[in-house]
Amino acid sequence: MDKALRAAAQEYMVRYGGDVFPNLFKSAKGTIVIDDTGREILDFTSGQMCATIGHNHPAIINAVNEASKKAFHMFSGMIPEVVAQLAAKVATEWMPPSLTKSIFINTGSESNEVALRMAKMYTSGYEILAVGGSWHGVTGVASSVSFASDRKGYGVPPAGVFVLPEPNMYRPYIPELGSEQSALKSLEIGLKMFDMASTGRGAAIIIEPIISAGGVLIPPKSYMQALRKAADDRGMLLIYDEAQTAFGRIGKRTASDLFGIVPDIMTLSKTMGGGLPLAAVVTTPKIEQDIYEKGFSFYTSHVSDPLLATVGLAVLDTIKNESLIDKANVTGAYLRNKLLELQNKYDCIGDIRGEGLLFGVELVQDRKTRLAHHKLGELTTKKCFELGLSMNIRRRPERGSVWRIAPPLTVSNQEIERAIAILDKALEVSLKAI
Ligand SMILES: Cc1ncc(COP(=O)(O)O)c(C=O)c1O
Numbered sequence: 001m002d003k004a005l006r007a008a009a010q011e012y013m014v015r016y017g018g019d020v021f022p023n024l025f026k027s028a029k030g031t032i033v034i035d036d037t038g039r040e041i042l043d044f045t046s047g048q049m050c051a052t053i054g055h056n057h058p059a060i061i062n063a064v065n066e067a068s069k070k071a072f073h074m075f076s077g078m079i080p081e082v083v084a085q086l087a088a089k090v091a092t093e094w095m096p097p098s099l100t101k102s103i104f105i106n107t108g109s110e111s112n113e114v115a116l117r118m119a120k121m122y123t124s125g126y127e128i129l130a131v132g133g134s135w136h137g138v139t140g141v142a143s144s145v146s147f148a149s150d151r152k153g154y155g156v157p158p159a160g161v162f163v164l165p166e167p168n169m170y171r172p173y174i175p176e177l178g179s180e181q182s183a184l185k186s187l188e189i190g191l192k193m194f195d196m197a198s199t200g201r202g203a204a205i206i207i208e209p210i211i212s213a214g215g216v217l218i219p220p221k222s223y224m225q226a227l228r229k230a231a232d233d234r235g236m237l238l239i240y241d242e243a244q245t246a247f248g249r250i251g252k253r254t255a256s257d258l259f260g261i262v263p264d265i266m267t268l269s270k271t272m273g274g275g276l277p278l279a280a281v282v283t284t285p286k287i288e289q290d291i292y293e294k295g296f297s298f299y300t301s302h303v304s305d306p307l308l309a310t311v312g313l314a315v316l317d318t319i320k321n322e323s324l325i326d327k328a329n330v331t332g333a334y335l336r337n338k339l340l341e342l343q344n345k346y347d348c349i350g351d352i353r354g355e356g357l358l359f360g361v362e363l364v365q366d367r368k369t370r371l372a373h374h375k376l377g378e379l380t381t382k383k384c385f386e387l388g389l390s391m392n393i394r395r396r397p398e399r400g401s402v403w404r405i406a407p408p409l410t411v412s413n414q415e416i417e418r419a420i421a422i423l424d425k426a427l428e429v430s431l432k433a434i
Pocket residue numbers: 106107108109110112135136137138208212213241242243244269270
């Protein structure tokens with residue numbers, strides 16, 4: 001371990017929030033990250049939910065080499081051949097038939113800025129509805145429609161942002177109605193409130209089809225259908241933020257496939273670049289034509305960069321070549337069973353939910369009251385890291401204490417067994433310590 005480097009990180013870096021480890025990190029490969037003590041840690045968050053094909057996959061390394069022989073970057077008005085290739089692949093192999101027009105940018109936040117600008121220009125409206133617990137990014141409008149956390153202290157958000165009650169099947173807002181009916185009734189009330197407040201200039205409804213930062217909440221299909229209808233009834237566009245759900249993570253091409261509902265705009269990011277900053281926004285030819293005629297612009301330094309498009313093509317091809325969508329389902333079922341075995345052993349595991357290889361595991365003080373067990377969440381996450389497993393905990397007083405588990409789709413059964421053994425030990429030790 002290089003003490004001077006640890007000290008440099010302390011002295012020279014801005015602390016940017018989130019759960020930051022005391023260690024520094026050296027490298028990553030497949031499901032493993034290696035810290036500055038040389039310790040191997042299982043990465044069950046796929047980096048920041050991006051490295052679905054595993055860290056430093058040979059296909060990504062080849063793609064970077066290939067781009068180095070051609071170009072990393074160009075004038076933003078020059079469309080590199082490889083970007084045209086990626087646009088065609090996304091449209092013809094990954095999207096529902098109506099979504100064919102793409103723009104390629106860098107981050108998830110940026111993708112949602114693009115989508116919301118598109119929606120505002122297309123509808124001539126400005127009002128945006130988002131759901132509780134959402135996370136769409138940290139930039140201007142994306143952060144204003146994010147309700148999971150981090151809203152305080154940054155001044156006045158743009159006018160016209162409204163929040164709808166999110167569907168929480170484990171902790172419904174109206175328990176007497178049962179989970180699904182509660183979700184639908186809460187949405188109905190939320191829309192009524194919006195209609196009262198609206199100036200009549202609605203632009204978009206935006207949702208993560210699986211509300212990840214909000215605790216891996218999976219809406220019922222009827223909620224998604226009701227949102228589609230709510231948007232249509234009001235002349236608003238429906239935007240799916242598929243930063244985490246697209247390209248195999250949930251055992252489907254997209255969450256649009258999972259729910260059988262097609263949004264007007266889809267934003268793609270994390271899972272598209274396999275760890276490099278590639279994002280995209282995909283919409284219909286009708287919307288694209290309309291905003292083009294109105295002068296739509298999102299002209300950034302790194303729009304259509306060839307390096308990232310080359311990597312994106314490699315990521316999408318790897319998902320196909322290695323059958324990673326099927327693997328997400330098969331390995332996901334294996335992991336789910338292992339988690340269910342843990343749930344049989346520990347009363348504090350209240351709920352296990354997920355699709356493919358994206359899971360939320362809810363820790364409770366007791367299964368009846370479903371009161372969140374924040375202390376246990378904190379202790380077990382810490383203990384897991386000590387024992388060699390990195391996992392994310394979502395902690396909000398009003399939402400619960402949820403482990404978010406999302407290993408690369410390439411994870412092996414042996415790695416899952418190792419992770420489960422660590423979770424088991426961490427629970428045992430932490431429960432004794434409380
Ligand atoms: C669903 C979702 N949308 C958008 C974002 C923002 O992406 P980025 O951090 O790349 O700007 C995130 C990041 O966590 C996310 O989970």
